[in-house]
Amino acid sequence: MTVKNYFPGAEAKLETVADGLGRKVGAHNDNLMVVEVHFEAGTTAPMHHHPHEQITYVMSGKFEFTVGDETYIVTAGDSLYKQPNIEHGATCLEAGTLLDVFTPHREDFL
Numbered sequence: 001m002t003v004k005n006y007f008p009g010a011e012a013k014l015e016t017v018a019d020g021l022g023r024k025v026g027a028h029n030d031n032l033m034v035v036e037v038h039f040e041a042g043t044t045a046p047m048h049h050h051p052h053e054q055i056t057y058v059m060s061g062k063f064e065f066t067v068g069d070e071t072y073i074v075t076a077g078d079s080l081y082k083q084p085n086i087e088h089g090a091t092c093l094e095a096g097t098l099l100d101v102f103t104p105h106r107e108d109f110l
Contacts, residue, residue, distance in 0.1 A: 003029065014038065020092070021045065025109050033105035039063070039092035047089035052102045054082040061096010065089075 012024040020043030026034040039045075039061060047066065056065075057079045065072050065080055067088045074080065076096075082088050090098075 028105045033102045035100045037098040041095045044091045049085045055101045056080045057099040059097040062094035064091045
């Protein structure tokens, strides 16, 4: 089996997930995945959960994140950890981009 090591950003497609919300899947294998998520101001990612561990790094913008019972206002340079199956969601306060890392990879994103 050949392992893919390079995932050029120029070849990644920005997929529209919902109005004001798009994503680009980057490098991934069975155990790990990176995803760029683009939000327009006012867009909400509804509360949800999944069996994957997730780290979110705020590249730009301003967001209100709820993780479990806690709510945070986050901006560029901040990061959040989401344990498996914890309820979480976000509202974009100022247009921006997040970088999500999942383990294992999100098969539903491929």
